[in-house]
Amino acid sequence: MIPVSEPLIGSREIEYVNECLQTGWISSAGRFIEEFESRWAEYCGVKYGVAVANGTVALQVAVECIGLSPGDKVIMPAFTIISCAQAIIRSGGIPLLVDSDPRTWCMDVKQVREKVEAEMKSGDGKLKAIMPVHIYGHPVDMDPILELAEKYDLKIIEDAAEVHGAEYLTGRNTPTPLWKKCGGLGHISVFSFYANKLITTGEGGMVLTNDPVCADKARSLRNLCFRPEQRFLHTDLGYNFRMTNLQAAIGLGQLERLQEIIDKKRWMGKAYTERLRGIQCLQLPVEQSWAKSVYWMYGIVLDESTGFDAVQFALKLKEKGVETRPFFLGMHEQPIFQKMGLFHNEKYPVTERIARQGLYLPSGLTLTEKQLSHVCDTVKNVLDDAR
């Protein structure tokens, strides 16, 4: 079976982890944590990094740092992981959904504008933030979102969990366009370092921000809101969301060869596109002129005319030794949110279609050219057999 993703652990990670084991620095203190935080923040062009246990809790901390009051609203995409919506809900907020752009599968920024303007007209003053989520390695079109945030004093919580090293061209309609790293565009941003990410720590996440107050709050929330001056006196409720030195050691080793990892992913994206381009009934990932994608996962969307939905197609590929994963299911279609009375009767047609018809192909760092060719041949054969 060709796996959908496999981590690639190098000798540097082993060397650093061995150092932790030999010196006994195996919990959440030790040199690798701070080094990983500062190196990752610097790479993304941001001042402060706060390493946490995973991307889901990074989102929760980020939303708490923004500080929502009960009933405050946050605009987010329907097409994403549940971690985004639950971070808002757990902070007492209300997620407002928008559909996806049919080409990039990221949030449709025209709909964001419409939603922001409708909220401003309503005059209830409850809209506080926008949560753009970069999808499968491709950036959201951030300029319109940055403008809206500036104009209406909204916070941007940037979910960069899937785009380590991806870049976005800010100010493309100005005389001074500038490429910036994803994760360096919002007021606060989050990453995941789960095992299938471009950089992994096994499980892990990080919150990035330029705001020292937010960074302090994130550090405090991560560590049970212990107070530096009197350890067991608490004036706030926090969590144990700490990352271990062992995890950070792996992350630092990975970070040292990030460019190599990005090059491999970009090669993979191009190689898949070259081989699959001629198949009419498949929609392939795009790369907009203002984006440098890192092709975290190579997604395809099947036309209904194939007679397959993603589940049926994935089964056929699995029978032939190719593992895949389905796309996200929209937030408005999640039974838990329906039970909570959220998103009642809301429709997001692009999200619904790509959730039903989309899946991603093997995209791991261990994928060889031979395996990639085999995956493409298998995709073609399954489609040909169905004709």
Ligand SMILES: Cc1ncc(COP(=O)(O)O)c(C=O)c1O
């Ligand atoms: C967009 C997005 N945000 C957040 C997360 C949550 O990260 P984690 O799995 O580390 O909790 C993921 C997970 O893959 C994700 O894809």
